[in-house]
Every structure is written in C-alpha cells, then in structure tokens.
Amino acid sequence: MRLNKFRRQKFAGPVLVVAALLTIGSAFSIASALPSAQKSEVSAQSTMVDEGKQIFLKGCSSCHGLNAEGGAVAPSLIGVGAAAVDFQVGTGRMPMADMSQQAMRKKPIYDAAQTAALAAYVASLAPGPAAVDPASLTWERDGNVAQGGELFRTNCAMCHNFAAQGGALTNGKYAPSLMGVEPQHIYEAMITGPQSMPKFSDKTITPAEKLSIIKWIKTAQSEPAIGGASLGRVGPVTEGLLVWTLGLGLLIGIAVWLATKAR
Amino acid sequence: MSNSISRFEDPGLPEHQHRKSDIDAIAANRAERQVAVLFLLSAIGTIGTIASYIFIDSKKFIYLPILGDTNAQQLALGTGLAASLFFIGIAAVHWAKTLMPDEEVIAERHEFRSSDEDRADFVTTVKERAGAAGLGRRSLIKRSMGIALGLIGLSPLVLLRDLGPLPKQQLFTTDWSAGVRLVTDPGDRPIKPSDLEVGAVAQVLPQLPAGTERTLENVGKDAVLLIRIRPEDFNLDAERLSWTHDGIIAFSKICSHMGCAVALYEQQTKHLLCPCHQSTFDVTRAAKVIFGPAARPLPQLALTLDADGYLVAKQGFTEPVGPSFWERNSA
Numbered sequence A: 001m002r003l004n005k006f007r008r009q010k011f012a013g014p015v016l017v018v019a020a021l022l023t024i025g026s027a028f029s030i031a032s033a034l035p036s037a038q039k040s041e042v043s044a045q046s047t048m049v050d051e052g053k054q055i056f057l058k059g060c061s062s063c064h065g066l067n068a069e070g071g072a073v074a075p076s077l078i079g080v081g082a083a084a085v086d087f088q089v090g091t092g093r094m095p096m097a098d099m100s101q102q103a104m105r106k107k108p109i110y111d112a113a114q115t116a117a118l119a120a121y122v123a124s125l126a127p128g129p130a131a132v133d134p135a136s137l138t139w140e141r142d143g144n145v146a147q148g149g150e151l152f153r154t155n156c157a158m159c160h161n162f163a164a165q166g167g168a169l170t171n172g173k174y175a176p177s178l179m180g181v182e183p184q185h186i187y188e189a190m191i192t193g194p195q196s197m198p199k200f201s202d203k204t205i206t207p208a209e210k211l212s213i214i215k216w217i218k219t220a221q222s223e224p225a226i227g228g229a230s231l232g233r234v235g236p237v238t239e240g241l242l243v244w245t246l247g248l249g250l251l252i253g254i255a256v257w258l259a260t261k262a263r
Numbered sequence B: 001m002s003n004s005i006s007r008f009e010d011p012g013l014p015e016h017q018h019r020k021s022d023i024d025a026i027a028a029n030r031a032e033r034q035v036a037v038l039f040l041l042s043a044i045g046t047i048g049t050i051a052s053y054i055f056i057d058s059k060k061f062i063y064l065p066i067l068g069d070t071n072a073q074q075l076a077l078g079t080g081l082a083a084s085l086f087f088i089g090i091a092a093v094h095w096a097k098t099l100m101p102d103e104e105v106i107a108e109r110h111e112f113r114s115s116d117e118d119r120a121d122f123v124t125t126v127k128e129r130a131g132a133a134g135l136g137r138r139s140l141i142k143r144s145m146g147i148a149l150g151l152i153g154l155s156p157l158v159l160l161r162d163l164g165p166l167p168k169q170q171l172f173t174t175d176w177s178a179g180v181r182l183v184t185d186p187g188d189r190p191i192k193p194s195d196l197e198v199g200a201v202a203q204v205l206p207q208l209p210a211g212t213e214r215t216l217e218n219v220g221k222d223a224v225l226l227i228r229i230r231p232e233d234f235n236l237d238a239e240r241l242s243w244t245h246d247g248i249i250a251f252s253k254i255c256s257h258m259g260c261a262v263a264l265y266e267q268q269t270k271h272l273l274c275p276c277h278q279s280t281f282d283v284t285r286a287a288k289v290i291f292g293p294a295a296r297p298l299p300q301l302a303l304t305l306d307a308d309g310y311l312v313a314k315q316g317f318t319e320p321v322g323p324s325f326w327e328r329n330s331a
Helices: A002-008 A012-033 A037-059 A081-090 A112-125 A145-155 A183-192 A207-222 A236-259 B025-055 B072-098 B116-133 B139-152 B154-163 B216-222 B238-242
Strands: B061-064 B068-071 B182-184 B201-206 B224-228 B248-252 B264-266 B271-273 B280-282 B288-291 B303-305 B311-313
Touching: A037 A112, A081 A112, A081 A183, A145 A207, A183 A207, B025 B072, B061 B072, B068 B072, B139 B154, B182 B311, B201 B216, B248 B303
Parallel strands: none
Antiparallel strands: B061 B068, B182 B201, B201 B224, B224 B248, B264 B271, B271 B280, B280 B288, B303 B311
16 A cells, blocks of 8 residues: 555656666676776776876877977977876976976976876876885985985085085076975986986986985985074075175174264 | 465364263263163173073074074074173273263374484494404304304295195096996996986996095096987087997096086086086087087097996096196197
8 A cells, every 4th residue: 555655656756767777787886896806907097097198188288299299399208207297297397387498396286196197198108217106215214314415415416506405507497406305206306307407327326325315305404504594505605695795784884883973 | 366375274173072971961971871781781691691501402493583493592692692792892982982081182293213312322332232242253153143044044945845746647647548447426336338318327437446545536537427318419520429339428527627527417408517617518519618618628538338248438538637737738
C-alpha cells in the first residue's frame, strides 16, 4: 500500500531514474578502477601533461611558440626539463612582466599544482633535468659550510657577490641576490643555468658539493647583523657613502658651531 | 675734485660686543646650568654604558625602524659611550663660549732678528767652546763620529733592495704544458668532455705533479675558465678552432688589463665580463675585446684529450697571461 502511494507521487519517476543511474555508474567505476592502479597513475600523468599544455597555450605560447619551439624573443623549451620550469615559474620569473633585459623574481603567477603541470608538459617534450624535490635536499645534514664557502668563492662570488648579495652584469643584466631563495631553486639554477647564468655540471660540482654551497648561502643569510643596518653587505661602497655624507656633514656642522661667537 | 687719494685708514678692531652672560647675571647663571646639564648627560652616558655591559644579555636582538634587527647590548654600549664623550666635548665648548673670559688681548710680536751684540756673542761662544771640547785635538772622536753619522745614511739605501728581486721568467711561465690535465678548482678532479653540458662552465687549474703544493702564486697565473658552447657558435680561425674540443674552449681567467679574475660568464650572450673595469670578451671570437680598457684578448689554452679520455692541455699558453709588463714584447 505504501509503495503504491509513493508511486503515485509526481517526482517518483525522475528520482528513480537518477538513483538507478548513480548506482550503476558508481558500481562500474569501482569495478573498472580496481584492477589497475598503475593505469590510473599513467592517466593522471597524462592528465597533468594535458593540463600543463592548456596552461602553456594560454600563458606561454605567445613567446615560446605553440609547441615550445621558441621564437624571436624566447628560447626553445624542448629539452630544458622540469627543473627549468620549476625554477622559472616557481620563482615568478616566468611569465615575464615585460620584455626587459632580464626576468626578475616576483610573486609567482601559477600555484604549485599549475607549475607542476607546466613542468610535466615541458618534460614530456624531451628529457631534461627533473624538478628538485625539496625533501631530497639534505643540505642541513650533509652540507659542509667550509667547503661550500670555498666553492662559492671560486664559482659563484664573481657574479653573486662575496656575501651572495647579487651584482651587476652587462647591459642592465644582473646576478640576483641569493638571500631568501628556496634551496630547491638554488639547486635548479645550478643545474639548468637560467638566463645569463651558466650551468654547473654534476661532475665538476658534485651534488654533495652543491648541498654545501646551499648550506653556505643559508649560513651567510642567517649571519646576524650585530650593528643593525648591514648597508646591503656590499662592502665599502655604501659604508663610504654614509661616512662621506652623514659623517662628514655632522663634522662640518660641529665645526661651524665651534666657530660661531656666543651672543 | 681733489686728485690725491687719501690713505685708507686702518679701522682698527670693531668695538667689543659683550656676551649676554657677561652683562646679565641671569643669563650667566643659565649658561652655567646648561654646562652642568651637559656634563651630567655625559655622566648618564657613562653609567648607561657600564650598566648595559652588566645587565643586557649579549645575545639579545631588538628590532629598530631604520636599523633593523640589532644587537641590544652593542647598540647600548655604542650609544652610551658616544653620549659620554660627545657631551663632555659639547659642555667644554659651551662653557668656553659663554662663561670663560672673553676680552680681546693684543700681544705685539717682537722683532725676530737678534741684536748685533747677541749675534757677535754667539759666534765667540761657539768658537771658544769648540776649542775647549778639543775637536781640533781629539781626531779619534771626530773620525769615529764621522763614520757613525755617515753610516746612518746607508741604512735607507739597503731597504731599496725590497724593490726586487726581479721576477725573471716567472711572468712568462705557468704550470700549463703539453699533456697537463685540467682539474676542478676546488676538488682537483680531472674532467672528461662528457662531464660538461652545453652552456656549462668549470673553474679549472692544472694538475700539479704529486707532492707539489699549490700556492696562491700558482693559482694567480694558472686559473683557467672552461666553457662549453655549441660548436657551430664558434667564429674562430682554423688554428684556434683546433685548440677547442667539441665546443669546449678554455681561456686564462687573468684579465689582460689589470689581472683581475675574469669569470662573469653570461651564457646567453657568451660574453665574459671582468668585474674590475668592465672589459668584455667575446668567447665565440677567441675572447676578442668588445668593450672596456683591456688591450688584448684573454690567452686561449689549447685543449686535447689524453689516452684516458680526460681533457689535457695540448701545449702551454703561447703568450704570457695577465696584464702587460715592461719586458713583454707586445701591446
């Protein structure tokens, strides 16, 4: 009797159809997903590549070409690997804000998932260095500050300054400051050679030595400025400027006061 | 109108203006109090210095607007000491300017020349005393004194030796010669061409014979930058091209201008920049100078492979590395 009453309701038909479809659909999806977990990982990977391709077409292809083949204003991305994408997009350098001499570090435009998708797409074009997992960089445990300092002074200091504060190159290009740069981005920069920076191969500077360099940079960064204002840690330039203007100005003021007659 | 110009009269000193504290007792008392306050501020500064040394934790950092994170104790010590010294000075000057005697006093200079009597007297005295001291008789003293005083003049001459020794052949030679392996700096590991990707650089030094110590003088002459680019990017003559290996090219890192280390390599433009005077060298054209004061390209090191496949020098540098010097027969 109750069933009949239910059947007589107006919405009974549609509700039953929806319920039946849901049951069949979920049963099928469970059944088809169970046998191969591997298959789903591959499809997730290809979804990521597809997703990355969509982001690439929208955000990058106007300069780098529809197939990342490069163009008049931008290099080819075939073979640069996921590491280069993770560095350039993860530090906000790409997409560039304008066509100036150098892409500068800014707030990233794409979030971590979008960056990973872009990296997966670019890595799918041709093999290249893989993005660096921050968890795999055990610089705190395995780095050697003294060795890192020696390596930094020979290989990095000429452009990035002896205290990793950055410095000028030619035609408005510059080596950026390394203060506050994430360890994986430092590592990726060394293996991919972004923009003006050359690559530092794993054979000439081993991965262990690279960890030491990171540890040295992080140690230099956490070095306390006992006297407060570190004046950019660029040596005698700012210090001299301050003394010659503020210091001498003060002395001249005192000399003038000394020589005025009291009334 | 009179033609004669009357002599300009010396107006003399302007009338002395007394200070307020000279004529007004209240002003004088105020000045006295001001000086006292300044001295007391100095005392407070000193006490603050001592107190901050004892009571402030030396590891404590505080944040200040312009200075940023600052060590609290160092800041207090510096400020306190500066105040204690500064206010002593200010107080002394203020005291002198407001309260110390202010009358102008004129002291006329006497004539510099002594009177004729005194001058004649002096000559007689010198002659008399010299005779009494026996300079004429005691020739031993006179001669030994001559030796002592004469030798004093010699000692500065000996110091001139520090201008030498002459470098002899050192400026012409380096530790690079045929078959010497290129090794990483630091690390001293030999390098195979496959170790370098296109766009990679490596700082290298010659492998020294076992048991030889690497000195700074060695490094200062031997330092070499190894660069790999795509071979088709080279724009070299046949000889210089034969000095490269598969896109790998090596240059002395010592600038031909003033000897700074030229290692700022821009891998996109393939330019090498010297940080000291901005001399710029084009790697693809055998380090030709394209900007700056350097007169010569960087010397190129000829490369080849040894039997084990490691990069070695084909020969030593064909010209002296580094800046020009007198005996170097070139521009």
